[in-house]
Amino acid sequence: MTKPEKLIQSYVLEKFFVSTAYRQCSAAIESPPWYYETIVFSWDKETKKTNGILEVLDSGSEPGDALVSHSNTCLKYFVQLKRSVK
Numbered sequence: 001m002t003k004p005e006k007l008i009q010s011y012v013l014e015k016f017f018v019s020t021a022y023r024q025c026s027a028a029i030e031s032p033p034w035y036y037e038t039i040v041f042s043w044d045k046e047t048k049k050t051n052g053i054l055e056v057l058d059s060g061s062e063p064g065d066a067l068v069s070h071s072n073t074c075l076k077y078f079v080q081l082k083r084s085v086k
Contacts, residue, residue: 004021004022004023004024004037005021005022005023006019006020006021007020007021007022007036007063007066007067007070008020008066008067008070010070010074011043012074012077012078012081013078013081014043014045015042015043015045015077015081016040016041016042016043016054016074016077016081017040017041017042017043017050018038018039018040018041018070018073018074018077019038019039019041020036020037020038020039020059020066020067020069020070021036021037021039022034022035022036022063022066023035023036023037034061035058035059035060035061036058036059036060036061036062036063036065036066036069037056037057037058037059038055038056038057038059038066038069038070038073039053039055039056039057040053040054040055040056040057040073040077041053041054042054055073057069057073
């Protein structure tokens, strides 16, 4: 299996780390064999390390779709965090 290629990475209010990469599907019969995957991690700004996976999303097979998915995911976690602070 080939190493995933990073498309975009974002930090959301220093609480979440969102990464979207182009990766090979691990299922032998999956179509398409390559796709974009977005992963959301809890982020510790003090240690600069992730603290576990919160969500994994299939972001499609086209880079434009993957960027939209990444942006929407960042917005979702931004809004979630802002609502919890009120």
